[in-house]
Amino acid sequence: MSTSNPAKDELVQLVKGGITLAYPDVVLEDSDLAHSISYSKGTEWDMSSSIALRLAKQAKKEPAEVAENIARHLKTGKLVMGATALNGYINAKLDEKELARTVIGSVVESGERYGASDIGKGRKAFIEYPAVNPNKPWHVGHLRNPLLGDSMARIMALCSYKVERMDYIDDLGLQMAEIFWGSKHLEWHPNGKKYDQFLGERYVEINKHLEEPGVEDEIKGVLKIMEDSEKRDSEESRSVRSIAESCVRAQYQTSFDYGIYHDGMVWESDILHEKLLGNALTLLMDKGIAKSVESGKYKGCLVVSKGAPENGDEDSKVLVRSNGAATYLAKDLAFHLWKLGIMRAAFKFSKFIEQPDSTYVFSTGSKGEPTDFGSADVAVNIIGSAQKAQQAILKSVLSAISGKSSVLHHLAYGEVGLAEGSFSGRKGTWLGDSRNYTADDLLREVKAKALEIIRNSEKADKGIDQNEVSGKVAIAAIKFDFLRVDPVRKLVFDWDRALDFNANSGPYCMYMYARASRILEKGNADPKKLLPSGYTHMGRGHDLELVKLISQCQEMIEKACSEYKPNVIADYVMELSLAFGKFYQSTDVLKSGEAMPLRLAMVWAARQTIYNMLYLLGIETSERM
């Protein structure tokens, strides 16, 4: 895999050449070599390889001797001026002028596509998020999901995947039957409230009535009708679908406020009604993967084996219960068979809602046209790590039927909680005292704080649209806060941290972008004209650190993509912004005389790279703030 960090690529080749001359018998992969190389922090040299330390073991020689031997045979290149050995490391000195010319030239040429990769070329990724139940508003506990999904979609698209951003609406569960009961027995008027908020509050109220006599039986009866594939037109099914659609429309307003868009959505009830479920079960039985159980604990059920061959009941998962109703797993399995093109489905898609970018989200339903959604090469499921075991079962069954092992990737993320505990829709934990923990309230609070800062700051630009900028700052703060951490970690939501716009935050990166923009504006910069002459003025301190960082862009994107970790990008853009901050405060760009064209080009390249990385996190920039 090419890293497309020009300095690293060159050093790989040079060290490889040196090894061939010094130790002709040694065989090494380029990737091993690349992995041994990193930029150094020291001022004496710029880049180092630890490969001699590994070879020494293999050759049973002293590391220092091996390193010196390789260094002695190392040729110079366009960027690498020379190398010396020290303590078993091979240390290379770079020509900072050539490096700047190469890296900045590359940014100017590629623009918004700087950092793009082709590792996903020819492959289609079906990314599913956030699949929030349609009976409440998105709250802070949900938010990590769509933020991760949206960012992964952006990252994978830049890595040349054909990306489908999809949602799954679970409108068949018990909670929807309960909602239907509520709509019949409780006061049922939104009274001007946002519909998802209204529904969420009612749901908490409904839960207080579940213990009353007869309620449970009535709800069970509703559920039975909803789950009957022949009763799509029943009052129950139509009413539930209608309530769920209203809720999803309201939830999507929140999504749009956060700049999170989708291409399509699949409803669980349509998996049932369009016969995908029935056909999937038939296929699983035909292939011998699903079996009817005649006796024992699961008598009368259709089950699938969890992984390892028959271990009896212990290793079985139920697909169809003895009462004939399919489990969630069965529907999920059917959905995935379609997602991955293992089975076709008669889904009809139609426009569900228009998004602020003028595109539509297409939804399954009883009317519409077929589309080419699905049949993906990889399904990326953004789902909490609590569901690891279930996802593993899904994956193992899919592997068994497709013969491929890596068709499903579960992007498991740690739960988002509050210091005082976890969120519960049933108990209504998301309903706070003075402010709710909904995604809407969070955005409102953070935006108010941003507005306050802008109004109180003497340095803030007077010519800006304060409303627009504070909105962007709020988005930046929230998204960065959620995305900066490795997904596997738990996240404890904290108002203080969400409202901190200092370094290590989205607003800080935005600020550096705005600063860069103003310098370019005042310098009347045109990157195309900046190039030819000025590289002789390239320095080695903050100048070089900045260029080195910019050169690592594509490596970072590929890492974030292949490891499914947007925090790699957050980390990188933070480093980049910090490096730019040091750079612009250590040199007066607009008063740097003959070096000015070069300095402006560096500002331009840094700004473009920051822009590209913030885009991958779903953060919009502003020229002034």
Next chain:
RNA sequence: GGGCACGUGGCGUAACUUGGAUAGCGCAUCGGCUUGCGGAGCCGAGGGUUGCGGGUUCAAAUCCCGCCGUGCCCGCCA
């Protein structure tokens, strides 16, 4: 009981997959910088036995084994 994660200065985290030079960054604390290319900033200081104990190795935050702590999962729920 079985399984899966996680444990890094006061707090939040990076590096762990593929072992490599002084464990990187931010917050907080303390000291300095502003008549400007806008301070949501910059410079500097203090603060670490990487949960504990073994092992492998020239070299361990990283790999292996055993503990301890925290969370999650093990349903004919979704």
